[in-house]
Amino acid sequence: MNTKIQELKKILGERAKENELLARYTTFKVGGPADLFYDAKTADELTQAVISARRLSVPIFILGGGSNILIGDRGMRGLVVKNSTNAIVMRGAKGSYKSGQSTGKVFVEAESGVLINKLVRDTIEEGLGGLEMHLGLPGTVGGAMFMNSKWTKSESYVGDVVYQATILTPTGDMQTVSRDYFHFGYDQSAIQITGDLVLKIIFALTPTSKETLWEIANQSVAYRRESQPQGVISAGCTFRNISKAEALSVPTPNHTTSAGFLVDHAGLKGAIVGGAQISPIHANFIINQNHATAADVVQLIERARAKVLEKFGVTLAEEVVRVGEF
Numbered sequence: 122m123n124t125k126i127q128e129l130k131k132i133l134g135e136r137a138k139e140n141e142l143l144a145r146y147t148t149f150k151v152g153g154p155a156d157l158f159y160d161a162k163t164a165d166e167l168t169q170a171v172i173s174a175r176r177l178s179v180p181i182f183i184l185g186g187g188s189n190i191l192i193g194d195r196g197m198r199g200l201v202v203k204n205s206t207n208a209i210v211m212r213g214a215k216g217s218y219k220s221g222q223s224t225g226k227v228f229v230e231a232e233s234g235v236l237i238n239k240l241v242r243d244t245i246e247e248g249l250g251g252l253e254m255h256l257g258l259p260g261t262v263g264g265a266m267f268m269n270s271k272w273t274k275s276e277s278y279v280g281d282v283v284y285q286a287t288i289l290t291p292t293g294d295m296q297t298v299s300r301d302y303f304h305f306g307y308d309q310s311a312i313q314i315t316g317d318l319v320l321k322i323i324f325a326l327t328p329t330s331k332e333t334l335w336e337i338a339n340q341s342v343a344y345r346r347e348s349q350p351q352g353v354i355s356a357g358c359t360f361r362n363i364s365k366a367e368a369l370s371v372p373t374p375n376h377t378t379s380a381g382f383l384v385d386h387a388g389l390k391g392a393i394v395g396g397a398q399i400s401p402i403h404a405n406f407i408i409n410q411n412h413a414t415a416a417d418v419v420q421l422i423e424r425a426r427a428k429v430l431e432k433f434g435v436t437l438a439e440e441v442v443r444v445g446e447f
């Protein structure tokens with residue numbers, strides 16, 4: 122492997138770094154070193170890095186904003202590519218003009234490394250609706266496509282307004298695919314299984330008054346401030362909420378689907394393992410309180426899962442993606 126890493130390093134040039142600690146590229150601030158790390162600034166750099174690594178059979182991991190991952194303490198083998206692509210382009214409109222107001226859809230294309238918050242702000246400023254409720258969502262557009270990231274008040278998903286995307290398949294084909302390809306669902310997107318890399322996404326947005334959009338966006342941010350722990354180091358929600366069907370069949374108290382409620386009522390708010398703690402404010406958040414290791418976090422996850430199973434008969438699935446060697 123080491124010879125291949127050296128070969129890949131030569132191809133990628135001096136910006137490729139060996140044994141780069143990954144903790145600093147994640148919101149959890151947890152994780153060991155990557156054999157090789159490369160920060161891709163353009164779509165071309167991103168594609169070339171992936172193609173070169175595949176040619177050498179070096180495993181690849183694409184890192185977006187690192188806001189939904191738990192990287193193992195022993196780090197990641199192969200190449201980790203940080204996606205720092207950042208272009209946003211207007212691609213035109215479909216519809217008509219009525220009384221000076223555009224109707225129909227406006228198409229906006231974003232590279233997958235664009236920060237969701239930047240895209241939300243820019244589209245609101247253009248008077249384009251569909252993403253405004255996601256203001257405050259950390260991470261990149263690519264990460265949001267992988268997770269089909271969501272806002273729950275009221276229920277909306279980033280995938281709802283996807284029109285089409287350009288992907289690079291694991292066999293190296295560049296394809297343009299429509300929204301249907303992704304089979305978006307709750308925390309679900311087909312690329313979790315296919316392993317495609319998303320390069321660019323076109324969103325179909327609806328002309329709406331800027332004032333209305335800012336009002337919705339600001340309400341989302343205010344609700345986040347009220348309901349989520351602030352100023353802490355975390356990867357957001359640890360567990361996925363359960364389905365309505367499961368909540369009814371178990372049944373859970375008041376048929377709740379909330380993973381946070383179950384962890385809380387299993388008595389785990391504030392529980393600590395090493396440097397990791399279940400937030401005393403929001404039981405579905407694990408916080409890195411004091412130089413937590415991935416091992417601390419995993420232990421806390423397993424403790425919460427076991428307690429919830431014992432108390433409610435529900436096995437919680439993780440929302441946070443575990444990657445690398447633990």
Ligand SMILES: Cc1cc2nc3c(=O)[nH]c(=O)nc-3n(C[C@H](O)[C@H](O)[C@H](O)COP(=O)(O)OP(=O)(O)OC[C@H]3O[C@@H](n4cnc5c(N)ncnc54)[C@H](O)[C@@H]3O)c2cc1C
Binds near residue numbers: 183260262266269357
């Ligand atoms: C404080 C806080 C609040 C949060 N609030 C929410 C919330 O309200 N709703 C919500 O849904 N989530 C929330 N999250 C979780 C997280 O922010 C989202 O899931 C986010 O969309 C992840 O994007 P990312 O770029 O950080 O992905 P990363 O964590 O970098 O990666 C996640 C996965 O996506 C893959 N990936 C990344 N880019 C690409 C690409 N271009 N092509 C293919 N695969 C790719 C990675 O390989 C990895 O497997 C929150 C997290 C935090 C820390």
